[in-house]
Structures are given as C-alpha cells and as structure tokens.
Amino acid sequence: MTTIHPSAEVSPGATIGDGCRIWHQAQVREGATLGPGCIIGKGVYIDAGVQVGANCKVQNYSCLYHGVSLEDGVFVGPHVVFTNDRLPRAINPDGSLKSDDDWTVGESHVGRGAAIGSRSVILPGIQVGRWALVGAGSVVTRDVPDHALVAGNPAKQVGWVCSCAEKLSEDLACGRCHRSYRRSGSGLAPAPEGAVSGA
Secondary structure: OOOOOOOOOOOOOOEOOOOOOEEOOOOEOOEEEEEOOOOOOOEEEEEEEEEEEOEEEOOOOOHHHHHHHHHHHEEEEEOEEEEOOOOOEEOOOOOOEEEOOOOEEOEEEEOOOOOEEEOOOOOOOEEEEOOOOOOOOOOOOEEEOEEEEEOOOOOOOEEEEOOOOOOOOOEEEEOOOOOOEEEEEEEEEEEOOOOOOOO
8 A cells, every 4th residue: 555645746647556665745746757666755755757666665855756666676865956957057168048949858777686875976977876875975977887886986896796785705706695696797797506706
C-alpha cells in the first residue's frame, strides 16, 4: 500500500508505484515516475520528468532535478543535489530572463544499486555506475565506473566496492560476503565461479 503524508505535494501527473512511502513536505512534480517500493524522505524535491526505479531510497532534503534517472535500488543520502545546467545563468547577455527554451538539460543517470553519500553534489551529465559508492560530501565532476568508490572535491576514485558496499581488497575480493570481481571495461563485474579475483 502506498503512503503519502498529507503535507507532501504529489502532482496528479506523477506516476507512483505500489508500496511507495512519501514523507513530510516532499514534492513530486508532473511527469515524474517512482517505481514500486520507493521511500522518499522529508523535504525531497523530485522535478518534472525525473525517473526513479523500484526500491530506491531518497533521504531527507535531497533534490533530483529534471534530467535525472535512477535505476532500481539506488540510495540517495540526505541533502544530495543533482544539478542539471552546465552553463547556469538567470539572464541572457541582453538582460532578458532565461526561459525553458534557451538552455540545455544535462542528463544524469545512476545505475542499479549505487549509493550517493550525504551532501554530495552531482554535476550535470554524469553517469554513476552500478553498485558504485560516492562518499559523503563529494562533488562528482566525471563519470563513476561500476563498483567504484569515489570521494572528495572533486571526487576521485579511492577504491572499489562490493555490491554489499564493503570495500574490496587489492585482489578485488570482498572480506564480508566473499564475492569476487574482475575488471570489465572501466569498472568491475562479478568474477565467474571458480575464477581468480582480479583476473
């Protein structure tokens, strides 16, 4: 059963999946889609057209602006901001107020199971890979590979993480759940059964 707090503002033009919980003073704009089982915290802003997959958690006061999409199972910590304007200005050179027609949306995408730490800022046009982890307070200025651990301002890769969120050893093995990984493109993928980690 879906629960929407009376103080939340959910547009009739938004699509809300079964079992979602939308808490105090959250706003979900027209054309936004929330998959089943999402939890939307207090004061969250979900802009028009934003796509949120199933079982995502968006914590208090985070802002997801137009052009953002989250795959299933994404965690967004408190006070995270996804920006969407590469060249922000309130006015044009002639002093006229900018309109929806004279700027380009920078679309950002977050892969399945990834987590964005509290108070992080995601710049426009960023791709965050599956099961990646962005450390709290990071400013993400470039794409994040699958399973990468990034932190800082600007965010830099400082390691790799398992799908359980534990940091991987140098040989790409998880000491917590014992999964192992191999390099795949710029990121990681699960190692085949019986394969040597990191190969």
